[in-house]
Amino acid sequence: DARVTQTPRHKVTEMGQEVTMRCQPILGHNTVFWYRQTMMQGLELLAYFRNRAPLDDSGMPKDRFSAEMPDATLATLKIQPSEPRDSAVYFCASGWPNTDTQYFGPGTRLTVL
Amino acid sequence: QQPVQSPQAVILREGEDAVINCSSSKALYSVHWYRQKHGEAPVFLMILLKGGEQKGHEKISASFNEKKQQSSLYLTASQLSYSGTYFCGTERTGGGNKLTFGTGTQLKVEL
Numbered sequence: 001d002a003r004v005t006q007t008p009r010h011k012v013t014e015m016g017q018e019v020t021m022r023c024q025p026i027l028g029h030n031t032v033f034w035y036r037q038t039m040m041q042g043l044e045l046l047a048y049f050r051n052r053a054p055l056d057d058s059g060m061p062k063d064r065f066s067a068e069m070p071d072a073t074l075a076t077l078k079i080q081p082s083e084p085r086d087s088a089v090y091f092c093a094s095g096w097p098n099t100d101t102q103y104f105g106p107g108t109r110l111t112v113l
Numbered sequence: 114q115q116p117v118q119s120p121q122a123v124i125l126r127e128g129e130d131a132v133i134n135c136s137s138s139k140a141l142y143s144v145h146w147y148r149q150k151h152g153e154a155p156v157f158l159m160i161l162l163k164g165g166e167q168k169g170h171e172k173i174s175a176s177f178n179e180k181k182q183q184s185s186l187y188l189t190a191s192q193l194s195y196s197g198t199y200f201c202g203t204e205r206t207g208g209g210n211k212l213t214f215g216t217g218t219q220l221k222v223e224l
């Protein structure tokens with residue numbers, strides 16, 4: 001049963017600390033998305049990659065957020081420094097080549113105090 | 114710009130039907146529907162492509178009106194398991210698989 005995995009599932013940190021979230025897409029998927037979900041803003045696209053290359057990161061605050069795909073099995077989202085307004089659930093999703101379906105991971109619930 | 118969903122919330126008794134609407138101000142290539150249960154990840158339901166036919170999935174089906182940039186999700190004979198928040202995700206023409214999600218519709222099915 002292929003699934004997108006994300007670590008950690010929960011993270012509590014203090015303002016100013018660095019946070020790194022990891023995602024392992026489904027094997028064979030070449031498109032990876034990072035979303036943030038809050039009650040106020042709903043599901044927002046932060047960035048996405050195809051074949052490990054960043055295609056769009058316009059939804060991401062550039063000064064503190066960064067997203068990378070060091071290899072085809074790992075995507076990372078980093079926040080440095082973190083702020084209380086970054087508290088949210090961060091989802092990673094992946095998709096097969098040439099299809100539009102996105103499969104979501106379980107999410108990382110981030111709380112910044 | 115975020116697509117608008119209506120209604121925002123709906124409560125049904127088991128066996129009743131519901132319609133959830135999604136409207137965009139942009140020309141769309143596709144509309145995706147997801148369901149999310151509390152504390153869980155969104156789960157893909159179906160995709161409707163421009164020029165495609167109405168889709169169905171058991172007792173859940175959807176339509177896409179390309180001219181009006183609107184999509185509707187139809188839930189018939191609702192079951193308790195249908196409870197959750199339904200999101201439409203819209204892909205603009207030339208959007209490159211990039212989805213913009215709607216505000217969500219909370220659906221609760223009661224006995």
